[in-house]
Amino acid sequence: MHLLRIRPIAITAVLVWSVLGAKTGSAGIGTGGEPEETRFSWHPSLTASVLADDNVLLTDSDEVSDVGVRAFPRVELGLHSRSLHMGADLGLDLRGYRKDESPDDVFLRFGGFAELGLLPGLTVRVSDAYAPTPVDLGKPLDHTSNLVQTNRAALSLRHWSEIPNDRELTLALQLTRHTSEGFSTDVGNGVIDDNFHADFWEYSAMGEFHSPVTENMSGFLRAHTRWRSFDESNASNFADLSVLVGISTQWWESVDFDFAVGIGRLAFEDHGQMRFIGEANARYRVSDGTTLRLALYQRNTADIVGNEFAESTGRFDVERRFGERWSASLALFITRLNDDAWSSGSNLFGGLEATARHQLTRRGQLELKYRHWENAGGYSSDDFRQNQITLGFTYRR
Numbered sequence: 001m002h003l004l005r006i007r008p009i010a011i012t013a014v015l016v017w018s019v020l021g022a023k024t025g026s027a028g029i030g031t032g033g034e035p036e037e038t039r040f041s042w043h044p045s046l047t048a049s050v051l052a053d054d055n056v057l058l059t060d061s062d063e064v065s066d067v068g069v070r071a072f073p074r075v076e077l078g079l080h081s082r083s084l085h086m087g088a089d090l091g092l093d094l095r096g097y098r099k100d101e102s103p104d105d106v107f108l109r110f111g112g113f114a115e116l117g118l119l120p121g122l123t124v125r126v127s128d129a130y131a132p133t134p135v136d137l138g139k140p141l142d143h144t145s146n147l148v149q150t151n152r153a154a155l156s157l158r159h160w161s162e163i164p165n166d167r168e169l170t171l172a173l174q175l176t177r178h179t180s181e182g183f184s185t186d187v188g189n190g191v192i193d194d195n196f197h198a199d200f201w202e203y204s205a206m207g208e209f210h211s212p213v214t215e216n217m218s219g220f221l222r223a224h225t226r227w228r229s230f231d232e233s234n235a236s237n238f239a240d241l242s243v244l245v246g247i248s249t250q251w252w253e254s255v256d257f258d259f260a261v262g263i264g265r266l267a268f269e270d271h272g273q274m275r276f277i278g279e280a281n282a283r284y285r286v287s288d289g290t291t292l293r294l295a296l297y298q299r300n301t302a303d304i305v306g307n308e309f310a311e312s313t314g315r316f317d318v319e320r321r322f323g324e325r326w327s328a329s330l331a332l333f334i335t336r337l338n339d340d341a342w343s344s345g346s347n348l349f350g351g352l353e354a355t356a357r358h359q360l361t362r363r364g365q366l367e368l369k370y371r372h373w374e375n376a377g378g379y380s381s382d383d384f385r386q387n388q389i390t391l392g393f394t395y396r397r
């Protein structure tokens with residue numbers, strides 16, 4: 001078995017064993033020395049779906065239409081006490097199509113975490129996630145041909161403190177190790193690596209300060225930095241710096257609004273520039289069960305290979321409930337990725353997603369979804385158009 005598969009399974013097994021072992025006892029010792037009760041939970045679930053796809057290879061020519069099935073059996077485990085929180089998430093992601101040229105695959109989704117309160121406001125968290133990760137930004141993030149199996153292990157330390165006059169300060173440090181199975185990708189200047197591994201170390205620090213402005217409005221200042229160092233490609237190493245200042249407010253009882261502006265920079269060894277970044281989110285809830293959401297983002301981002309992008313995204317969602325069992329939603333989005341480095345320049349893509357859901361029982365849900373995706377960037381070889389219809393059933397105990 002591949003080392004990448006052995007490590008997350010071992011880590012997750014330790015967490016699962018700890019959770020199940022702790023279940024045999026009903027109490028632990030709190031930070032003050034007094035006994036504290038523990039709560040154990042487990043939730044098995046199954047999602048199964050059949051889909052029709054008119055472009056399973058995501059190409060602009062020789063499009064292949066196919067019918068496929070997906071199954072996602074899963075179990076979530078949890079153990080919670082006042083000072084300790086642990087959990088594990090174990091599942092398989094099975095994907096198959098009828099035609100041989102279609103992208104069949106089996107992904108593993110194993111994860112676990114343990115979070116311990118060391119002192120009031122101070123927590124340490126260890127986590128490990130073995131799951132598929134999208135490779136190319138601009139393609140559907142859940143499409144089989146755009147996914148690679150990865151493992152992400154992280155150790156983080158977080159401190160929260162309350163300051164006089166209802167102010168809050170959060171500080172966090174995190175160390176991350178990311179590894180992947182080999183995949184084919186363009187690593188720069190038209191060079192294709194057929195067995196590239198997105199293996200890197202990442203170090204990050206964050207600080208966030210919140211302060212009330214009025215009765216219904218609060219302001220915040222957020223600063224974040226990280227450094228990513230790749231094993232195989234030193235040219236992809238970068239430092240990410242950003243500072244944002246914003247407000248969060250509630251207008252009346254039905255409108256929430258967040259707005260933030262700032263500056264950010266992805267600094268690589270041979271290039272990098274300071275950019276304006278910002279975000280705005282608005283939510284409007286109507287008494288008849290309708291919710292409207294509008295989101296706008298301008299930010300720096302990088303894919304798992306280390307390519308740099310300036311991302312501009314607009315998204316609109318509307319959701320409506322019909323009684324207790326029916327709901328429908330519509331989402332529209334458009335994104336522009338601008339690459340100032342060696343690659344293809346700007347990439348423009350967008351789409352819509354319409355979904356209808358019916359709650360069959362307390363634990364069973366039926367979902368019908370239609371998605372249209374269109375990519376039309378400056379690099380014509382990655383242009384494509386895709387329509388997909390999915391009928392799925394989810395059961396969760």
